[in-house]
Amino acid sequence: MWAFGRVSGFVSLALFTGSVLLGILNRSGRPLMVLPRFSISLLHGNIALLATIFLGLHVGSLLLDSFAKLNPVDIVVPFLGSFQPFWQGLGTVALDLVLAVVVTGLLRHRIGQRSFKAVHWLSYGVWPVAMAHALGNGTDVSSGWFLLLAASSAVAVAAALLWRLSPSFLETSHARQGNLP
Amino acid sequence: MKTHLHIDWTSCDGRGLCAELLPGVLDRDDWGYPVARGKVGRERTDVPLRDADREAAREAVFLCPRLALSLLDGKAPETGKQVPGQ
Numbered sequence: 563m564w565a566f567g568r569v570s571g572f573v574s575l576a577l578f579t580g581s582v583l584l585g586i587l588n589r590s591g592r593p594l595m596v597l598p599r600f601s602i603s604l605l606h607g608n609i610a611l612l613a614t615i616f617l618g619l620h621v622g623s624l625l626l627d628s629f630a631k632l633n634p635v636d637i638v639v640p641f642l643g644s645f646q647p648f649w650q651g652l653g654t655v656a657l658d659l660v661l662a663v664v665v666t667g668l669l670r671h672r673i674g675q676r677s678f679k680a681v682h683w684l685s686y687g688v689w690p691v692a693m694a695h696a697l698g699n700g701t702d703v704s705s706g707w708f709l710l711l712a713a714s715s716a717v718a719v720a721a722a723l724l725w726r727l728s729p730s731f732l733e734t735s736h737a738r739q740g741n742l743p
Numbered sequence: 744m745k746t747h748l749h750i751d752w753t754s755c756d757g758r759g760l761c762a763e764l765l766p767g768v769l770d771r772d773d774w775g776y777p778v779a780r781g782k783v784g785r786e787r788t789d790v791p792l793r794d795a796d797r798e799a800a801r802e803a804v805f806l807c808p809r810l811a812l813s814l815l816d817g818k819a820p821e822t823g824k825q826v827p828g829q
Contacts, residue, residue, distance in 0.1 A: 591757070591758045599760045600760045671805070671810065674810070675754065734757060742773055
């Protein structure tokens with residue numbers, strides 16, 4: 563259970579990184595090589611769902627694990643854990659925010675664009691919290707492969723964020739800034 | 744009754760997913776917004792669909808990142824209002 567809990571958390575984080583990157587790319591309105599825009603949109607959502615499933619496996623397996631000593635209350639209320647309560651609490655925060663983002667994402671057509679978007683912005687907060695939880699609470703931090711994944715994910719997300727904030731981010735930014743062909 | 748694809752222009756941001764899913768129906772202007780091929784006036788907002796395009800239009804309604812699309816199934820689009828510039 564302990565090994566499974568670690569690996570599923572690792573997979574979940576990697577998938578969330580992919581989903582964040584695809585979400586930012588999708589917002590730019592650009593297709594990715596052979597992938598059309600609607601495929602990126604579907605991929606973004608489905609990878610996030612897959613990541614959430616792995617997150618469920620991560621939490622579920624550690625709940626059953628005798629070493630992690632996780633209480634059911636730790637799933638909802640952060641910072642109460644017995645082992646490194648602060649770093650584990652960040653995981654709780656990330657889990658609850660992920661659930662909010664996923665549920666509102668699935669109900670987008672019911673709750674309307676405004677509420678969906680307000681909650682979906684939280685994703686930018688979830689990712690660093692999840693990464694901090696992995697770095698602070700994880701027991702594989704000293705291993706090379708973990709650091710490699712964490713560092714490359716952080717660089718990728720930071721680069722995507724800088725691109726997101728740059729004036730040329732939108733596919734149509736050139737025309738929308740008044741320069742028509 | 745014919746199905747129409749309604750474009751809510753206050754929501755639309757010209758992301759281009761609909762034009763990819765309905766390449767025969769929608770083109771994009773220079774700013775990325777959808778333009779119904781060969782249509783003018785009202786029919787650019789309530790785009791008439793052929794039966795063959797209905798499934799793709801449903802996908803577009805589902806995937807539109809701004810929820811700007813809706814299907815008017817069997818309902819005649821509102822005709823009372825005049826669109827400015829016509």
